[in-house]
Amino acid sequence: MSRVLYQFPISHYCEKIRWAMDYKGLDYTLKNLFPGLHLRTTKKMAPKTYVPILIDNGEQVQNSHLILTYLDEVYPEKLLTPKDPELLQQALEWEKYCDVEIGVHVRRFGYHYLLAEPKTVIPFFTQGGPWWGPIFFKLFFSKLEPIMRKVMSIDQAGADKSKVRIQQAIDKLYEVYKDKAFLVGDQFSRADLAAASLLAPLIMPQGYGLDWPEEMPAELQAFVDMNQQKLEPIRQLYRKLR
Numbered sequence: 154m155s156r157v158l159y160q161f162p163i164s165h166y167c168e169k170i171r172w173a174m175d176y177k178g179l180d181y182t183l184k185n186l187f188p189g190l191h192l193r194t195t196k197k198m199a200p201k202t203y204v205p206i207l208i209d210n211g212e213q214v215q216n217s218h219l220i221l222t223y224l225d226e227v228y229p230e231k232l233l234t235p236k237d238p239e240l241l242q243q244a245l246e247w248e249k250y251c252d253v254e255i256g257v258h259v260r261r262f263g264y265h266y267l268l269a270e271p272k273t274v275i276p277f278f279t280q281g282g283p284w285w286g287p288i289f290f291k292l293f294f295s296k297l298e299p300i301m302r303k304v305m306s307i308d309q310a311g312a313d314k315s316k317v318r319i320q321q322a323i324d325k326l327y328e329v330y331k332d333k334a335f336l337v338g339d340q341f342s343r344a345d346l347a348a349a350s351l352l353a354p355l356i357m358p359q360g361y362g363l364d365w366p367e368e369m370p371a372e373l374q375a376f377v378d379m380n381q382q383k384l385e386p387i388r389q390l391y392r393k394l395r
């Protein structure tokens with residue numbers, strides 16, 4: 154058996170896959186890449202540059218939603234994809250909604266404030282990687298930061314827009330979670346997995362596998378504090394299923 158997940162420890166899209174494989178009880182090895190330097194590896198491996206990329210017994214799958222589909226097809230125990238066609242459609246719609254409306258915006262909102270705190274963000278980038286990572290990032294952070302900001306349109310205006318979008322998504326999810334434990338039917342599915350994994354950097358849960366800092370930037374903390382009640386169902390999913 155050989156199963157390797159190419160990933161960033163901080164990446165919430167990668168967390169979807171870590172969680173899915175843990176949930177299914179699958180063994181895997183993590184291959185942690187450094188943001189920026191990852192291009193040297195991913196460009197050679199796959200059509201797009203991003204992680205997660207799973208290599209499973211020689212089979213290569215890139216993109217979290219395709220990896221989830223692959224995992225459920227090949228390892229059907231503890232399915233995350235509903236079989237019922239109506240529930241399946243609902244789950245895929247929720248997943249897509251979370252990927253687009255939460256994933257991208259949590260990243261931009263978070264990085265806008267985190268990139269201003271190299272002491273916090275460098276360990277996120279370097280955890281579980283080669284020994285020289287922290288030295289490299291300290292030396293080159295001032296070059297990497299503007300590139301990351303440019304590539305992901307990270308600036309104050311972008312962060313403000315993303316904050317509004319995340320709030321809308323949190324409100325929309327809470328409309329469902331306030332009355333029931335799961336988004337689709339009465340079972341944990343890839344819809345909940347996407348919602349919880351992609352919101353996780355805001356609530357810094359244990360199971361995520363990252364050494365979270367004692368404190369997060371004040372602007373992020375204020376947003377989380379304001380949404381304490383609405384984020385509780387996400388904390389519950391982590392407590393019970395991660």
Ligand SMILES: N[C@@H](CCC(=O)N[C@@H](CS)C(=O)NCC(=O)O)C(=O)O
Nearest residue numbers: 164165166202203204205216217218
């Ligand atoms: N749609 C992709 C998005 C993955 C993604 O955006 N990954 C980011 C990390 S959070 C990444 O690898 N960025 C670097 C790049 O695009 O080269 C998925 O769901 O897997």
